Amino acid sequence: MTITLNEAALRCQRVVQEVERAIVGKRAVLEEIMAAVLANGHILLEDYPGLAKTLMAKSFAVALGLNFKRIQFTPDLLPGDITGSYIYNRSQNRFELRRGPIFANIILADEINRASPKTQSALLEAMQERQVTLEGETMPLPEPFIVIATQNPIEYEGTFPLPEAQLDRFLLKLAIGYPSPEEEQEILRRRRERQRDDIELAQITDAEELMAMRQAVEEIFVHEDMERYMVDLVNKTRHDKRVTVGASPRGSLALLKLARAQATLAGRNYVLPDDVKRFAGPALVHRLILEPSLWMKQRAAEEIIASIVQATAVPVIE
Numbered sequence: 001m002t003i004t005l006n007e008a009a010l011r012c013q014r015v016v017q018e019v020e021r022a023i024v025g026k027r028a029v030l031e032e033i034m035a036a037v038l039a040n041g042h043i044l045l046e047d048y049p050g051l052a053k054t055l056m057a058k059s060f061a062v063a064l065g066l067n068f069k070r071i072q073f074t075p076d077l078l079p080g081d082i083t084g085s086y087i088y089n090r091s092q093n094r095f096e097l098r099r100g101p102i103f104a105n106i107i108l109a110d111e112i113n114r115a116s117p118k119t120q121s122a123l124l125e126a127m128q129e130r131q132v133t134l135e136g137e138t139m140p141l142p143e144p145f146i147v148i149a150t151q152n153p154i155e156y157e158g159t160f161p162l163p164e165a166q167l168d169r170f171l172l173k174l175a176i177g178y179p180s181p182e183e184e185q186e187i188l189r190r191r192r193e194r195q196r197d198d199i200e201l202a203q204i205t206d207a208e209e210l211m212a213m214r215q216a217v218e219e220i221f222v223h224e225d226m227e228r229y230m231v232d233l234v235n236k237t238r239h240d241k242r243v244t245v246g247a248s249p250r251g252s253l254a255l256l257k258l259a260r261a262q263a264t265l266a267g268r269n270y271v272l273p274d275d276v277k278r279f280a281g282p283a284l285v286h287r288l289i290l291e292p293s294l295w296m297k298q299r300a301a302e303e304i305i306a307s308i309v310q311a312t313a314v315p316v317i318e
Contacts (some may be wrong), residue, residue, distance in 0.1 A: 025183030039257035041171025065206035066105035073115035079122035172282035225315035
C-alpha cells in the first residue's frame with residue numbers, strides 16, 4: 001500500500017481532529033504526539049494527575065485503529081506480567097505461551113516510574129528491538145508498536161527514576177499543562193451535554209495505512225545544511241557548562257525523524273528550521289544529565305535547550 005504526502009497530511013489532521021473531540025485545548029500537544037507516531041517513536045508524558053494523559057493514549061489508539069493495552073506499573077509488578085510467560089497445561093502435558101499485554105500496537109505504561117528497575121528493564125528490549133525474548137525464544141512485536149509512558153513529577157516516595165538508558169529510548173518527552181479557565185469550562189459543557197463519562201470516537205485509519213504514512217515520511221527532503229543544524233544543536237548540549245552529559249547521537253536522529261514528521265503534517269516535502277526548533281525541547285530535554293546544582297531547579301533542562309536554540313545560527317537555504 002502506498003500513500004501520497006498530501007493524503008498522509010490530510011489523514012493525520014483528521015486523526016488529530018478526532019482526538020480533539022475528547023481532549024480540549026491541547027492541539028499543539030496532540031500534533032506532537034501524532035508526529036511521534038509518524039516518526040515511529042515512543043512517547044513519555046510527564047505531568048500532574050488528572051490532565052488526560054491516559055485519555056490521550058486511548059483516544060489515539062481508537063482514532064488510529066490500533067490494538068491498545070494498558071499496564072499499571074506498581075512496585076510489585078514483575079517482568080513476566082508485561083511480557084507473558086510459559087504456563088504448564090496439564091491436559092495437553094506441555095508448556096503453552098501466554099502472551100502478556102506487551103503484544104499490542106499501543107502500550108500505555110501508566111506511572112512507569114513506580115515499578116522496580118528490573119521490571120522497567122523488561123521494556124528496554126521491546127522499545128528498542130521491538131521484540132521479546134522468553135525462554136530463549138525471540139518473538140517479534142506487532143507493527144506498529146508504540147509505548148506511551150506516563151509519570152508523575154511530584155511523587156517521589158515509592159518511585160524509581162527511569163535509568164538514562166531507558167529515557168534515551170523515548171523519542172520525545174511532553175508535558176500536557178493545565179487548561180485555561182475557558183477550556184476547562186468547555187470540558188464541563190461537553191460532559192454536561194454528553195450525559196455520560198465515555199466519549200465515542202471514530203476510527204480514522206488503520207495499521208496498514210499508518211505504515212504507509214510512515215513510508216511517505218521517509219521521502220521528505222532534508223538539506224545537508226539542515227542536518228548540520230541538528231548536529232550543532234545536539235553537539236552544544238555536550239559542551240554546555242551546565243550539563244554533565246549531553247545528548248547522544250540518538251538525539252540527533254530524533255530531531256531528524258520528528259522534523260520530517262512535522263513537515264509531513266504541514267503537507268511539505270522538505271524540512272524547515274522551524275520544524276527542528278519546535279522539537280528541540282521535547283526531543284532533547286530528557287537526554288541531558290545536568291550539573292548537581294540544577295537538579296532541584298524546575299524546567300532547568302528546558303531553559304538550557306531554549307538558550308542553545310537561541311544561540312545557534314539558523315541555516316539559510318535558497
